[in-house]
Amino acid sequence: MSLPHAILTALLEKPSSGLELTRRFDKSIGYFWSATHQQIYRELGKLERAGQIRALPSAQPTRGQKKEYEVLPAGREELTAWVARSEDPKPVRDPLLLRLRAAGVVGSAGLEVELERHLALHQRQLAQYEAIEARDFPPERQSTEQDRLRHLVLRGGIELETFWTKWLTDALTGLRPGT
Amino acid sequence: MSLPHAILTALLEKPSSGLELTRRFDKSIGYFWSATHQQIYRELGKLERAGQIRALPSAQPTRGQKKEYEVLPAGREELTAWVARSEDPKPVRDPLLLRLRAAGVVGSAGLEVELERHLALHQRQLAQYEAIEARDFPPERQSTEQDRLRHLVLRGGIELETFWTKWLTDALTGLRPGT
DNA sequence: AACTGTTTTGCACCTTGTTGCATAATCGCT
DNA sequence: AGCGATTATGCAACAAGGTGCAAAACAGTT
Structure with missing residues (x-):
C-alpha cells in the first residue's frame, strides 16, 4: 500500500503526467520504490476517483493525449497522515x-x-x-x-x-x- | 517465483505436512522467506500436479487428515538448477x-x-x-x-x-x- | 494527404501474496 | 455417545505487481 503515497510525494515535488512520473520512478524514486508505467496509470486513476489528485484543467479527456496531475488538499492530508502511521517492517524475503x-x-x-x-x-x-x-x-x-x-x-x-x-x-x- | 523452491528445500531437509511446513516457515525459513499456510497449501498442490513432489502413500485423500509430502527426483533437479540460475536482484522497495x-x-x-x-x-x-x-x-x-x-x-x-x-x-x- | 515513428495513455490477463471463512478429522473430557 | 477445543486442509475473493499489447494523438517526411 505504498505506491499511492510514492505517487503523491512525486506529484507534490512536481506536478507531472503519467509518463513523466514513470521516468522519475525509473530514476531517483525508483532507488527505493520501483513501479511500472502500468501501475502508475492505474493508480493515478484510483487517486483521481478518490479525490486526492486531479488532472490540470488544460487537458481534455481523450486517449493518447498528455494529462498532468496535481495533488489536492485531501491527498496532501493523506500523505501527511501516512508519514506518521504505525506500520511494521515487512519480514525479509530474499x-x-x-x-x-x-x-x-x-x-x-x-x-x-x-x-x-x-x-x-x-x-x-x-x-x-x-x-x-x-x-x-x-x-x-x-x-x-x-x-x-x-x-x-x-x-x-x-x-x-x-x-x-x-x-x-x-x-x-x-x-x-x-x- | 521462489516459494516453490523454498518448499522444495524445506521438504528435502525433512518431509512434512502442510501444517508442519507452515510452522517451519514461521521459524527458521521465515527469517528470509515468509509464507502463510494458504500459500503453502496452494503451492503444494501445484508442485504435486507438476510431479515434483508426492504425498507419502500412507495418507488417504480426505480433507482434514494429515498428508505428508516428499520430494521426487524431478523436484530435486529443478531445485539444483534454480540454485545456479541467473536471476537479477530485485530493486529495493522499502x-x-x-x-x-x-x-x-x-x-x-x-x-x-x-x-x-x-x-x-x-x-x-x-x-x-x-x-x-x-x-x-x-x-x-x-x-x-x-x-x-x-x-x-x-x-x-x-x-x-x-x-x-x-x-x-x-x-x-x-x-x-x-x- | 498518406506514411512512418514516437509519445502517451490505457485494457486484459496472469501471478503472487493476503484475509476470511469453511470443513473434516482427532483428541480429551465427562 | 456427546461436546468442545485443537489439528489440519482447503475454497473464495481480493489486492498488488508485472507482461504484453492496443490505440489515440502528434510530429516529421515525402
Whole structure:
C-alpha cells in the first residue's frame, strides 16, 4: 500500500503526467520504490476517483493525449497522515539467501558465478549512489530539513549496497576453500 | 517465483505436512522467506500436479487428515538448477525510505516515534539472531559445507539487522537537531 | 494527404501474496 | 455417545505487481 503515497510525494515535488512520473520512478524514486508505467496509470486513476489528485484543467479527456496531475488538499492530508502511521517492517524475503540455504541441501554447483554477478551489480549500484552523494551532498552544507532527509534516504541506499557487497565477498571466500 | 523452491528445500531437509511446513516457515525459513499456510497449501498442490513432489502413500485423500509430502527426483533437479540460475536482484522497495522522502515534502511530524519503534523491533530481531549464532555456530567448529552455508545465511540476517539499527539511529539523531 | 515513428495513455490477463471463512478429522473430557 | 477445543486442509475473493499489447494523438517526411 505504498505506491499511492510514492505517487503523491512525486506529484507534490512536481506536478507531472503519467509518463513523466514513470521516468522519475525509473530514476531517483525508483532507488527505493520501483513501479511500472502500468501501475502508475492505474493508480493515478484510483487517486483521481478518490479525490486526492486531479488532472490540470488544460487537458481534455481523450486517449493518447498528455494529462498532468496535481495533488489536492485531501491527498496532501493523506500523505501527511501516512508519514506518521504505525506500520511494521515487512519480514525479509530474499531469493539469494534462500538459494544459499537450498545449496546446503542440493549442493552449491554453479552458485559461485551467480554470486560474482550479483557482487558486480551491487558494486556498480554503490558507485552510482556515491557519485550522487558527492554531487548533491558535499560535506558541511546541509541546511534545510528536506536536504537532510533526502541525504538520509541516500545514505540508506549506500549502506544497503555496502552490506551486499561485503556479504557477497564473504560468501565467495567462504564458499571456495572447502568442497 | 521462489516459494516453490523454498518448499522444495524445506521438504528435502525433512518431509512434512502442510501444517508442519507452515510452522517451519514461521521459524527458521521465515527469517528470509515468509509464507502463510494458504500459500503453502496452494503451492503444494501445484508442485504435486507438476510431479515434483508426492504425498507419502500412507495418507488417504480426505480433507482434514494429515498428508505428508516428499520430494521426487524431478523436484530435486529443478531445485539444483534454480540454485545456479541467473536471476537479477530485485530493486529495493522499502516503505520506510519512502516515508522519509515524503516527510521531506509534507514535514516529518510524528515520524520520530515510528522510527524509534522500528529501531526497537530491529534491535530485538538482531539480538535473536545473535543468540542463534552463539548457540548453533560456536567459533572454530564449522566442518560441513551445509554448516558453512547456513552460517552465511544467518550472517546475512545479522548484518541486515545491524544495518537497520545503525541507519535508524543515524536517522533519529539527524532528525532531532533541526526543526 | 498518406506514411512512418514516437509519445502517451490505457485494457486484459496472469501471478503472487493476503484475509476470511469453511470443513473434516482427532483428541480429551465427562 | 456427546461436546468442545485443537489439528489440519482447503475454497473464495481480493489486492498488488508485472507482461504484453492496443490505440489515440502528434510530429516529421515525402
